[in-house]
Amino acid sequence: MTMDRNADAPWSKFDPEAYVDDNYRTPLDVDLLIVRHMRDYFSRCYAAGVPDAVRGVDVGAGANLYPGLSMLPWCEKVLLLEYAPPNVAYLERQKSGTGYDTAWDAFWDVLKEAPAYAGIDDPRATFGDIVRVERGNLFDLEDGHRRWDIGTMFFVADSMSECSEEFRRGVRCFMNALNEGAPFAAAFMKESVGYRVGEHRYPAYRVNEDRVRESLEPFTGELEIHDLHHMVRPGHEGMLLALGRRNSEIARP
Numbered sequence: 473m474t475m476d477r478n479a480d481a482p483w484s485k486f487d488p489e490a491y492v493d494d495n496y497r498t499p500l501d502v503d504l505l506i507v508r509h510m511r512d513y514f515s516r517c518y519a520a521g522v523p524d525a526v527r528g529v530d531v532g533a534g535a536n537l538y539p540g541l542s543m544l545p546w547c548e549k550v551l552l553l554e555y556a557p558p559n560v561a562y563l564e565r566q567k568s569g570t571g572y573d574t575a576w577d578a579f580w581d582v583l584k585e586a587p588a589y590a591g592i593d594d595p596r597a598t599f600g601d602i603v604r605v606e607r608g609n610l611f612d613l614e615d616g617h618r619r620w621d622i623g624t625m626f627f628v629a630d631s632m633s634e635c636s637e638e639f640r641r642g643v644r645c646f647m648n649a650l651n652e653g654a655p656f657a658a659a660f661m662k663e664s665v666g667y668r669v670g671e672h673r674y675p676a677y678r679v680n681e682d683r684v685r686e687s688l689e690p691f692t693g694e695l696e697i698h699d700l701h702h703m704v705r706p707g708h709e710g711m712l713l714a715l716g717r718r719n720s721e722i723a724r725p
Contacts, residue, residue, distance in 0.1 A: 487558065488534070488535035488558050488559050488561075488562035489535075489562070491534070491535045492535050492562075492573070492575060495536075496535075496536065496538075496575050496576070496579075497575050499578040499579065502700050502711055503538065503579070504578070504579070504582050505700060506538075506659060506700070506711070506713050507538055507542065507579050507582045507583060508582055508585075509657075509698055509713055509715065510539075510542045510624075510657045510713075510715070511542060511582065511583050511585070511586050511589065512586065513655065513657065513696075513715040514542060514543070514546060514622070514655055514657075515586050515587075515588055517655040517717070518545075518546055518588070518655075522545075522546055523621070524548075525548045526546050526547045526548055526621045526622060527547060527548060527549050527550075527551070527620050527621050527622075528540075528543035528546065528547040528549070528550040528551070528620055528621065528622040528623065528624075529550070529551045529552075529553060529620040529622075529623045529624075529649060530543070530550065530551070530552050530553065530623070530624045530625070530626070531553050531610055531613070531623065531624070531625045531628060531645075531646050531649065532553065532554060532555070532610055532625060532626070532627075532628030533552035533553060533554045533559070533563060533605075533626075534554060534556070534559050534626075534627070534628075535559055535562050535563075536626055536627075537563075537566060537572055537576045537579070537599075538576065538579040538583075539624035539625075539626050539657065540552055540599070540603060540624070541576065541579060541580055541583060541595065541599065542583060542624065542657070543622055543624065544589070544592060544595060544598055544599065544602070545588035545589055545591065545592060546588070546622055547602060547621075547622065548602065549602050549603075549604065550602055550603045550604070551603075551604050551605075551606055551620070552603060552604070552605045552606070553606055553608045553610070554605065554606075554607060554608070555607065555608065555609050555610070557607065560605060560607045563605040564605050566599075567599055567600045567603050567605065568600065570596075571596030571597070571599065571600055572596055572599060580595050610628060610642050610645050610646065611641065611642070611645055612645075613645040613646065613648060613649040614641070614644070614645045614648065615648075616648035616649065618649055619649060619650065619651045620649055620650055620651065620654065621650075621651050621654050622650075622654050622655050622656065623646065623649060623650045623654060623656045623657075624656065624657045624658070625646045625656070625657075625658045625659075626657075626658070626659045627659055627660065627661055628642060628646075639679065639683075639687070640687055643658075643687040643688060643691075644687075644691075646658065647688070647691035647692075647718060648691075650691075650718040651718065652718055652719065652720045653693070653717055653718060654717065654718040655715075655716070655717055656714075656715070656716055656717070656718060657713065657714070657715050658684075658688070658713075658714045659711060659712065659713050659714070660679050660684055660711065660712045660714070661679075661711060661712075662679065662680060662681075662699070662710040662711060662712050679712070680712075681697055681699055681712055684697060684712050684714055685697055685714075688714055688716065690721060691718060691719060691721060692716040692717065692718065692719055693716070693717045693718070693719040694716050694717050695714065695715075695716035696714070696715050696716065697712060697713070697714050697715075698712070698713040698714075698715075699712055700712070700713060
């Protein structure tokens with residue numbers, strides 16, 4: 473059977489509103505748990521102070537704002553990099569006008585339990601001011617020419633292809649986009665066999681904790697992986713959250 477590769481998936485037909493309705497409109501316990509882990513990890517990483525001009529990136533942002541929100545206290549600028557045109561349009565709407573959808577307030581409520589987040593008086597205004605949305609492909613980061621100081625990648629490398637090589641390449645591209653010492657958070661659907669959004673099916677590569685660790689370890693100075701045993705839909709066995717810091721190695725294709 474021919475594996476579905478990233479280029480074969482119907483990204484131009486991705487329905488961000490359906491995705492938000494299915495996954496985030498009513499906050500899931502596992503997402504709130506992920507946000508807590510990420511909040512606490514980033515807070516520890518910057519406990520000694522925040523460097524000047526920190527730039528953050530959320531790679532493959534999709535219709536999910538909480539990774540971007542998690543970087544607000546630390547960053548001068550945050551880039552949301554996304555390939556699917558409907559998701560790009562969704563993200564642009566979230567940073568314009570009156571600000572992001574009220575669906576994201578529940579996630580900010582968890583983030584602001586930590587002092588750095590509580591110090592942001594108006595997260596909607598801050599999000600609108602420092603966030604930029606760009607259409608781009610994760611694989612375009614392969615050369616490592618564009619580098620950020622903190623990064624997130626949520627359900628991207630494992631949720632865009634059935635091909636093991638594309639999964640590993642996706643992780644490599646994300647990690648090569650980070651500067652040495654950069655904190656990062658990456659999440660994966662455990663043992664996913666694919667997923668539907670609206671009327672369309674999208675591919676996935678089946679990962680477990682060992683595969684995630686193997687793909688990340690060459691790039692990390694420290695790494696912790698949380699195996700979260702929450703099921704959010706049929707066709708997977710939970711979620712994996714990796715938190716760590718980028719080492720100094722540059723991996724080439």
